[in-house]
Amino acid sequence: MSRRPAPPPPRGARTHRTRSSSRLRGWLRHHRAMALDSAWRLLKAPIGSLVTMLAIAIALVLPAALWLTLDGARLLDAELTESATLTVYLAHHVDEAQAERVEEALAANEAIGRTRLITAAEGMAEFQQALGLADALGRLEENPLPASVVVTPRDPSPEAVRGLAGELEAMTGVEEVRLDLAWIERLRHLAELGRRVALALAVLFGGGVLLVVGNTIRLAVENRRKEIEVVTLIGATHAFVRRPFLYSGAWYGLGGGLLAWGLLTLGSEWLAAPVSALAASYGATFSLPRLGAAGSATLVGCSILLGWLGAWIAVSRHLAEVRPR
Template sequence: MSPRPTPSPTPRGARTHRRQPRSRLRGWARHHRLMCQDSAWRLFRAPVGSLLTMLAIAIALVLPAALWLTLDSAQLLDAELEESATLTVYLAAQVEEAQAVRIDEALAAHEGVANTRLITAAEGMAEFQQALGLTDALGSLDTNPLPASIVVTPREPEPQAMRVLGESLEQVNGVDEVRLDLAWVERLRHLGELGRRVALALGVLFGGGVLLVVGNTIRLAVESRRQEIEVVTLIGATHAFVRRPFLYSGAWYGLGGGLIAWGLLALGGEWLAAPVATLAASYGASFSLPHLGPGGSAILVGCSILLGWLGAWIAVSRHLASIRPR
């Protein structure tokens, strides 16, 4: 009876080779976790300095974020005003009321017109008298000098589209003049564009300020641990290994600054909500200050963390190049 063949054992080197990447991954994750906890603990051990750094980051983020929120609210108001943009079509003086009704129907059938409202000469005079309070003086006139008019609401409130529509409506028989006031719409758009550029410039400038604040704080931390860095570099630690705890410190600074900025914006919005609502009500309008919302809050905190991490990376990279083990 032939002996049973013995299965060849797996080479020890192959098993070691399969385990090595997993052990490296576990060691890498463990070191990240330890450095994250250690950097947070170091911040808690120096609460005053850490809080001051976070406050500086928060103040640098609040100003451009508040301006951006204001621009968003102004953009919403601009959209509402554009929707209320109209053209006033003045009919010829000799047009009678029945003919004015037919012209109104013709204008309403135009493809670029959303709706129309006919104001007869008598209705126009009545509104004029009520607005000026000159009922007795204007009532003594023998003839009505005001022509009939039609208020046209366009489908597209864009300035260029309204100009084209006005030129088209002027060709209708019985129309004397078409007036459209687009200057205020264009001014609002120019102001909105200027505000967006100012907000972007302030965001870049204050973002650079955040980098400087975090970079200076991390630079001091690197100098305070210079001997420790020299020792671990001497025994073979890489720059990524040395840089890791400081990157987590920068991210923690950014997280704290972002949360404080979010809280300041929320408190400021609640503090100004009542006066703004009262002011809007005095003009017969309803307006409320915008809020960040979940998406805006996540963007604010995420940008703060990113700026903190980037400031730490720049500061550590510059100083690691000058540190040599002795």
């Protein structure tokens, strides 16, 4: 038994789908046309467009460079914090065998990562080598230095290290536990201050980008006032009128973001050798952090967003003043 063919959809439904599809295609065509037209208008005035993009790039480079510097300081802080150690000085009456047992007890502590025993004789030898007073210190009848154990904690945070120091001081045979975390805390305070300064600069210069793009788009609106009045008179919506200026702001942001990325890359390459040489002179290895793919995309994306937002604010403000006559 043959199946009957499905009835065709109602004519009204087909007409509605056709109109929706046609409206969507028209909307996409207009977006493409406005994007190309706004880019062409920027290319017709290359000097003015380049100056605007360069102003945006300079406004973005300063906070971005400071943020990269702070990121490098954060990495350095992490390396220094991981190298934080405690020095456990044993009592003078503790002999070498007892010192080894104390080290074994310390190594068994779950909060301790590594231990290194320095006997009294080894401590005196290191002290003599550091001061260059081997002959004078060699005349001493008794070694005044105690044995010590250098402890590397698993958790290098200042709070955890202080708690571990208090625990180790209560152990039998331990005379004193020394730690110096003041410089780490100062570095962290400076890094936090730098992050807040970078955030404040980013907000201020972001506002500057909005003003630069907004002023440029305002001039474009004034130059095309007659055209806006005509299209408004024949029924164009505000979204239709606003669209080409929004694309212009986005193009300005894209150009400014790419220029800022180029300036940051060139600056990093220019400063890489002196920074590496300075770090090597202190016996350390340090290199300037780079933006990377994610950082570059974030920089360019924020620039485009600021350009688009500046254009939207400028057009929305002045569009209400444009009335067809």
